[in-house]
Amino acid sequence: MADKTMVKGNEAMAEAAIRAGCRLYFGYPITPQSEFTEYMAKRLPEVGGSFLQSESEVSAVNMVYGAACTGRRVLTSTSGPGFSLMQEGMSYIAGAELPSVFVNVVRGGPGLGDIQPAQSDYFQATKGGGHGDYHAVVLAPGTIQEAVELVHDAFDIADKYRTPVIILADGMLGQMMEPVVFGEFRNLESLSDHLSWSLTGAKNREPHKVTSFNIDPYELEKMNMRYQEKYKKIIANEILYETSNMEDADFALVGFGTMGRILGSVIRRAREEGIKVGLFRPVTLWPFPYDALREAVADKKFVLDVEMSTGQMIEDVRLAVGDSLPVHFYGRTGGVVPNPDEVLRVLKERIEEVK
Amino acid sequence: MPTVKTFKPPKSLSGKEFTYCPGCQHGIVHRLIAEIIDELGIQERTIMVAPVGCSVFAYEFFDVDGTVAAHGRAPAVATGMKRSLKDSVVFTYQGDGDLAAIGTAEIVHAANRGEKITAIFINNAIYGMTGGQMAPTTLLGMKTSTSPYGRAAENDGYPIHVCELLKETGGVAYLERTTVNTPQEIRKTKKALKKAFTAQLEGLGFSLVEVLSTCPTNWGMSPVEATEWLEENMKKEYKVGLFVDKVGDEK
Amino acid sequence: MREHVLVASGFGGQGIMLLGQILATAAMVDNKFSTWLPSYGPEMRGGTANCTVVISDEHIGSPVTDSPREAIVMNIPSLLKFEERIQPGGLLVINSSVVDREPERKDIEIVKVDANKIAERLGNIRAANMVILGAYLAKTGAVSEQSVEKALKMKFGGKKDSIVDLNMKALRAGAEAIKN
Numbered sequence: 191m192a193d194k195t196m197v198k199g200n201e202a203m204a205e206a207a208i209r210a211g212c213r214l215y216f217g218y219p220i221t222p223q224s225e226f227t228e229y230m231a232k233r234l235p236e237v238g239g240s241f242l243q244s245e246s247e248v249s250a251v252n253m254v255y256g257a258a259c260t261g262r263r264v265l266t267s268t269s270g271p272g273f274s275l276m277q278e279g280m281s282y283i284a285g286a287e288l289p290s291v292f293v294n295v296v297r298g299g300p301g302l303g304d305i306q307p308a309q310s311d312y313f314q315a316t317k318g319g320g321h322g323d324y325h326a327v328v329l330a331p332g333t334i335q336e337a338v339e340l341v342h343d344a345f346d347i348a349d350k351y352r353t354p355v356i357i358l359a360d361g362m363l364g365q366m367m368e369p370v371v372f373g374e375f376r377n378l379e380s381l382s383d384h385l386s387w388s389l390t391g392a393k394n395r396e397p398h399k400v401t402s403f404n405i406d407p408y409e410l411e412k413m414n415m416r417y418q419e420k421y422k423k424i425i426a427n428e429i430l431y432e433t434s435n436m437e438d439a440d441f442a443l444v445g446f447g448t449m450g451r452i453l454g455s456v457i458r459r460a461r462e463e464g465i466k467v468g469l470f471r472p473v474t475l476w477p478f479p480y481d482a483l484r485e486a487v488a489d490k491k492f493v494l495d496v497e498m499s500t501g502q503m504i505e506d507v508r509l510a511v512g513d514s515l516p517v518h519f520y521g522r523t524g525g526v527v528p529n530p531d532e533v534l535r536v537l538k539e540r541i542e543e544v545k
Numbered sequence: 546m547p548t549v550k551t552f553k554p555p556k557s558l559s560g561k562e563f564t565y566c567p568g569c570q571h572g573i574v575h576r577l578i579a580e581i582i583d584e585l586g587i588q589e590r591t592i593m594v595a596p597v598g599c600s601v602f603a604y605e606f607f608d609v610d611g612t613v614a615a616h617g618r619a620p621a622v623a624t625g626m627k628r629s630l631k632d633s634v635v636f637t638y639q640g641d642g643d644l645a646a647i648g649t650a651e652i653v654h655a656a657n658r659g660e661k662i663t664a665i666f667i668n669n670a671i672y673g674m675t676g677g678q679m680a681p682t683t684l685l686g687m688k689t690s691t692s693p694y695g696r697a698a699e700n701d702g703y704p705i706h707v708c709e710l711l712k713e714t715g716g717v718a719y720l721e722r723t724t725v726n727t728p729q730e731i732r733k734t735k736k737a738l739k740k741a742f743t744a745q746l747e748g749l750g751f752s753l754v755e756v757l758s759t760c761p762t763n764w765g766m767s768p769v770e771a772t773e774w775l776e777e778n779m780k781k782e783y784k785v786g787l788f789v790d791k792v793g794d795e796k
Numbered sequence: 797m798r799e800h801v802l803v804a805s806g807f808g809g810q811g812i813m814l815l816g817q818i819l820a821t822a823a824m825v826d827n828k829f830s831t832w833l834p835s836y837g838p839e840m841r842g843g844t845a846n847c848t849v850v851i852s853d854e855h856i857g858s859p860v861t862d863s864p865r866e867a868i869v870m871n872i873p874s875l876l877k878f879e880e881r882i883q884p885g886g887l888l889v890i891n892s893s894v895v896d897r898e899p900e901r902k903d904i905e906i907v908k909v910d911a912n913k914i915a916e917r918l919g920n921i922r923a924a925n926m927v928i929l930g931a932y933l934a935k936t937g938a939v940s941e942q943s944v945e946k947a948l949k950m951k952f953g954g955k956k957d958s959i960v961d962l963n964m965k966a967l968r969a970g971a972e973a974i975k976n
Contacts, residue, residue: 240628248651256627369824454857529863
């Protein structure tokens with residue numbers, strides 16, 4: 191087995207990006223993700239990469255756009271307020287079909303909010319924070335090990351579909367440390383070169399034009415339908431989720447990312463008390479695992495969705511489950527992280543109602 | 546022997562028909578840029594970043610790789626390209642709203658970093674594509690659809706002087722303000738453009754050429770009246786001339 | 797399943813974060829699961845800082861807790877904040893060089909260590925965090941002494957061995973201090 195390293199989430203994701211073949215980083219410091227930017231500043235020159243601290247997140251996302259135009263792996267990282275500033279560029283990147291990876295280490299909002307962990311950027315990430323008919327793939331890691339692996343996946347998905355991919359983390363995952371086994375360094379030669387469309391100078395070929403622009407509505411509609419075809423393929427091929435203790439469970443907990451892992455503790459304690467409860471944890475938030483969730487909870491008495499927000503993923507959970515069984519919600523917001531005891535208490539209250 | 550010279554379009558223009566109004570000077574500047582790309586032999590490694598504005602289609606008019614940036618963000622997009630492909634030649638083409646209003650942060654910081662890109666800045670003192678609204682470079686007293694009583698300093702502030710601002714940033718290698726109203730001025734602009742691209746090719750830093758231009762349509766004048774108005778009014782506000790030259794004379 | 801859930805808390809500069817990282821890393825060396833979660837933000841800049849360490853034989857769900865089984869407090873604000881949250885039957889380790897106040901709980905085990913004085917005697921007051929970690933480990937056996945040494949070497953890799961030696965001396969002195 192490869193060596194384990196004790197490492198901070200932000201730094202682990204940054205190292206994973208480098209191992210995945212990312213040699214270009216543009217970003218702006220913001221708590222609680224700044225260690226990501228700092229790590230890249232130190233590490234990228236060591237591997238022949240290019241690091242630039244931009245003047246704003248608005249510029250950072252457009253530098254990502256420019257770098258992605260050249261067909262090379264590029265990443266930026268930020269937190270809520272910075273991610274809001276990036277939404278304009280995100281929309282252009284989706285429209286121009288540029289492979290790129292974004293890490294949002296979410297903090298409490300709205301506005302300046304605070305710097306504690308939150309999941310209240312779910313809508314922004316999954317429903318498209320920018321304008322137009324587009325989606326970004328959204329991956330939600332629950333542990334640092336999973337975050338490292340999803341960073342590799344994120345670049346592969348971005349390249350395969352020419353799409354932006356978001357890693358939706360949170361302040362806890364960014365700031366905490368746990369043992370991690372890093373993946374191998376990707377051979378840069380093995381990466382997709384994107385030479386059929388990228389902007390590298392029109393040598394011995396016709397010039398390439400990469401834009402999100404078409405003034406003719408019929409043509410723009412065609413472009414949009416092409417994006418939708420791509421999204422269908424992503425939905426068919428890329429959905430990820432994890433279930434645990436579901437087979438004999440009477441009740442189902444649903445949570446993603448950090449909340450998903452905390453629910454693991456709730457389930458352990460509940461089962462010690464004889465309560466049969468299981469967990470469904472979506473890993474791709476877009477595409478959302480509607481069918482898998484519906485099937486997983488079909489024979490349960492109820493679903494309890496727990497989030498570090500006032501209830502955002504709950505809308506997708508309800509879409510998946512429909513009216514077939516009750517869907518309850520529990521959330522804390524503003525940077526407050528629900529602890530296992532309080533979730534267990536809420537779970538027991540809901541069970542009492544059923545009795 | 547009599548020689549016959551055929552007037553040919555530069556290779557680096559795609560041949561696509563321009564979408565500009567009669568009397569608009571975008572076409573002149575496009576042609577000059579294409580001639581310079583040809584003369585420097587850099588067509589195969591040039592990438593252009595078009596803006597949002599009348600020249601939003603510029604990426605179609607040049608026979609080089611190209612994209613359109615979000616409004617004002619061209620210098621950031623160009624930065625990303627150049628940092629990725631250090632041997633490429635990257636230029637932005639931006640109007641006054643794009644470069645001097647919404648994109649002020651991007652142009653100032655690209656210049657200050659000495660980003661090895663070239664920006665062509667078309668200053669016609671008005672928003673063209675959206676239909677004649679006030680620009681940051683609109684002259685005091687000038688009437689536009691959003692300054693219907695004339696631009697007033699107490700409400701709208703003053704015409705912004707981009708070259709004067711940028712000349713103080715450390716990363717600028719070449720900076721000049723020109724016009725294309727007369728054949729002599731066109732030749733001068735071409736020289737400036739050549740130096741600006743040379744600054745990039747020699748890795749000296751950031752370069753920008755500001756071209757004072759007419760917008761007969763939105764100024765509500767004939768093309769000839771527009772050139773006269775530019776001479777009499779714009780040149781008073783915006784002094785043409787060289788601000789920074791780290792390139793030196795042609796060898 | 798054996799699980800340790802510790803909150804360590806003190807002034808910024810007392811080495812609380814490092815204490816937690818060394819403990820979590822030592823657990824990794826012991827092939828256990830572990831997490832280290834810092835309090836972060838303005839409170840890191842000079843005020844009271846704390847971190848939560850979870851060590852387990854199984855996958856760790858929650859890296860955060862409102863009711864730790866164990867607490868290390870290096871100053872009075874930390875005592876006031878965390879004493880009441882410790883689970884009944886839990887453990888409270890106090891740096892008595894700084895905390896000149898008696899805890900009130902009767903349903904938890906309380907251990908006091910004169911950590912600053914012991915560290916000063918060893919030649920560097922900054923090793924007080926390792927003195928108190930030594931006392932904690934003597935009580936809980938959460939990780940082995942050898943693993944702490946390996947964790948210190950990982951952390952200070954490349955620097956002088958004397959740093960590791962001093963910290964190990966402090967760790968042992970802490971363990972010794974609570975035997976008497």
